Amino acid sequence: MGIEGIGARVLRKEDKRFITGEGRYTDDIVEHNMAQGVFLRSPHAHAKIVSIDTSAAEAMPGVVGVVTGQQLIDGAVGNIICGWMIYSKDGSPMKAAPWKVMDPEVVRHVGQPVALVVAESKSEAEDAAEAIVVEYEELPAITDFSKAMDAGVPQVHPEAENNLICDWQLGDEAATDSAFASAAHVVELELEQNRLVPNAIEPRAAIASYNKAEDHFTLNSTSQNPHVARLVLSAFYNIAPEHKLRVIAPDVGGGFGSKIYIYPEEITCLWAAKHLGRPIKWVADRTEAFMTDAHGRDHVTKAKLALDADHKFIGLKVDTIANIGAYMSLFSSATPTYLYATLLAGQYTTPNIYANVKLVYSHTTPVDAYRGAGRPEATFVVERIVEAAARQLGVSPIELRRKNFIQTFPYQTPVLMNYDPTDFNALLEKGLAAIKYDEYPARKAEAEARGKLRGLGMSCYIEACGLAPSKAVGQLGGGVGQWESAEVRVNPVGTIELLTGSHSHGQGHETTFAQVIADRFGLPVDNVAIVHGDTDKIQFGMGSYGSRSGPVGMGAIAKALAKVEAKAKKLAGHLLEADENDIVIENGELKVAGTDKKLAWHEMTLGAYTAHNIPDDMEPGLSEKAFYDPANFTFPAGTFICEVEVDPATGVTQVINFVAVDDFGVIVNPNVVEGQVHGGLAQGIGQALFEEAIYDANGQLLTASYMDYCMPRADDLPNFSLDHVVTPNPNNPLGVKGCGEAGAIGAPAAVINAVTDAVGHEHVTMPATPEKVWRALQQNRPAMAAE
């Protein structure tokens, strides 16, 4: 591997600029003659807009102009799309209602944009926004989505009767029902997936500019996928054809899914930049981020597990209602369906699985993919019900899991997925060793002596990531391909620019991607520059989400490197008068195997560019491109074990130990991978104990600031104990599986299994706040006392 190759703990190259304040985020960029944009937003969850009077605002000091939704419609700006078509079980397509960029007639969630004010300064724009007079006719709202399909509740869109977008199913219902009919035991559980706000610390931002002479737009934006942004801005929103629109995602301060989507703000600012003739910067404040960034999760589920007399799982049936919010965001249809129900087998051989998911509208912010996207929800269902089953049957949750683990691979589940090899037993064993499971009874007794309740819970997750074979995604309704592209430009002096369609917003690509090249050619990582985030520089890219930069992005790099390697060997063979098949590349040299004949890397590269002596059938230069479409999803898996201590007097839960053992396949940089796991765990523990977006019955978002939405802080979290099992992914050129979401996927079930173990009560919903835990303890008091 070399000291900077695959597997090395190389310190991040990108850190230098971030630790010195030299990072370049969207809000740090200033364009010549730039004006500032501020959006006026709906204070109502549901209302008709009777009139909008912008005349006073337009007369305010510093105001450049005001844009309202009707202008966008008149300008032929297209509606915002949902990019994944799904069908109800009766065969009818999902009932997606139009999402107008700034609907001039109806508002359907608090924070929906109504007008853009552009002024010389942000404070002038804010002042002017307050001078816009909007007459609303308030309408009743539905925010409790579990009741969205009830008779007589307010309707969000006429296109979706009873607020039902899609009544979707997966699996064989008849076979599953017959498994339940023959079951020796049936365990039932009702579960809630709390609604989360992704909360990247950098708020969304955009700078839109327009060059009149060239009829060309440039958008600097906080995007996880600038080419996807350009594609939809061109193909659907009619901003400009792709060659007339450059999208740049500079340094981006975290995404977690929320920066995948192309929101009304970017579209409006682009349109306004042309029509007002000024570059426009818009930066969300935190409350805008809470009200308008796509939220995550938000399910209610009834699940039941059938077991035979030997405690083998024979059937799983799941009924879920998923809240989509007021509009169907880009991946909103896929997240609670194909990214959720396809993982309901978990790590187990359950032969019959059936899921029914009802996707419903409500008068809340759109809900879409947030770190894990569907898979945390699936893991929570499976791992909560397995733990509950063990408790109900009075058997060890460890033994129950072992008895049902999948042991042979590849494994075809009854819910579409075909799992790659991994080793669930090895993951579990390492987890138990790391948490010192045999000493747990002593720790529990010690806590009890202090009047505290200890609980231990585990979560044995498997997920599907690296989205994925384009053909498979297309067959399931996905609107885009899910490959990735890379270009390796080797310069005459031998240094390399790697242009990648992946986008780094914290993942460390400038280091890990360079390591892949260092590994292959034995070059220092400092000789490699990673170029990303600019549609003018990179041929194309699907961007970074779904843990895909490793398995798919690096797959494309590996494929391009193979082409470079082949040409380099051919040229070296020519120059060294040897067979190209005898050339080996190591430590920055091209050697003829078994001889002392060799060329330095830079001698070969210079030879490629001088082209004075290259084979007759060879083109000059050394630069190769590749598009890589994976053969399958990748399947990271792991065992997480959480140990908590609950104070029965206050209900406060403290995470004492948290062990995560993952199989991510080959690990390129352990520092980076561990960091990804730490962050994912923090978000998963945040979901379990702290975080929840709450709407009141009128549709007001009560948790729209960091004063109200409980973000995990340093003193809320433990040190994490991590370990790995490495099963190289046979379907990936580098053997990698992806690691970005695992922590957030596996953690909530582990934490809640631990909390419910401590409390002795299955029904503690997330977030398990002190109040909920304390109330659960009070309900259980007689049982606890009798124990």
Add this chain to the structure above:
Amino acid sequence: MGEVSLTVNGKKVTKTVEDRTLLSTLLREHLSLTGTHIGCDTSQCGACTVHVNGNAVKSCAVFAAQVDGGEITTIEGLADGGDLHPMQSAFREHHGLQCGYCTPGMIMMAVDIVKRHPQGLTEEVIRKELEGNICRCTGYHNIVKAIDAAAKTMQSTPAMAAE
């Protein structure tokens, strides 16, 4: 409008600003010191933390006029020429940052934490002291390690500990 005079990263500056101009706005927009970041509007996230007269202050929560005459150090002024401050180095060595957005505020707060605890730090104290700085990427694990390591370096450098 009023005139505000400050010493920022060792340089004297005088700017005429609106009375409502925040220190963070003065730094970012009037002085182009964009290393100081804005992550919220309720002084909760700490991304805007700078030093005012040697103490960590959330620059989005004070008016520029309030600190008139003060000495300000931002993330851009923390390194000693080409030499990184031990806290900056420790964040890199311990992978205490990912997206980098909260990092300047974290580092400025961390330097302040070390200075306020000349007797040394424990992990528990570091975690408590970081309560006003939010990171969404790292789970804090490596930030805590970085601060612990930098504290040891700083405290073995008497001039730095006494700063």
